[in-house]
Amino acid sequence: MTDRVAARKKPPHHCVGADFGDAQQTSVFHVGQYWMQITGSGGSEFGANQHYYAQAGALRKQMKRLAMSGYLFGGDAICNAEPAKLGGDAVDARVYCPQGGPVLDQTQEGRQFKADYKQRFHTDPLTYSAALYDGVNIVAEAMQKANSIEPAQYRAALAGIDSHGVSGHYRFDKNRDLTDSSITIYTYRNGEPTPLGSSQPWIDIAQPGRRIAV
Structure with a gap:
């Protein structure tokens, strides 16, 4: 996916980054998201990224409040039930995160x-x-x-x-990396992280409308 993003001369969306150091300062999320929307990132083309469940739950809740229909991507630190406890029903099937290893x-x-x-x-x-x-x-x-x-x-x-x-x-291989290293992609259903099936589609943000299998 990264190669495809790099290959596109004029991507249809912008990548906007922000670092919210204090998870309690949730008012900052409003400002950041509003700016992302007015610069053309909003709607179905927008993907946010958060690494920790405290920020992820609050951010997703405010994304829904602002009627942002994009996706929230996070690392393994959000892959638990905590984001839904903080974000309620806003933490849904438009949130994705990975975990190392099988289910x-x-x-x-x-x-x-x-x-x-x-x-x-x-x-x-x-x-x-x-x-x-x-x-x-x-x-x-x-x-x-x-x-x-x-x-x-x-x-x-x-x-x-x-x-x-x-x-x-x-x-391990000669570089001492694992030769068999699986990753499972999760989304959220009923407040719980739920693994995607092997045949379920994964969103390809590089080419909107096109999907690739997990």
């Missing part, structure tokens, strides 16, 4: 982890609970293979790990 409910390992977690902690797993659980187990496995708890000793064993965990298959 827990879609695998046997994930469902078991979720059930065990809830039984022990009386709440659903947080965004990266499963990934952190896997990470600790991977480091422990590397320590066992190296017969050492010293990082300098088990680093090579860690780089050569090949292990299946709750969140997927863990192995």
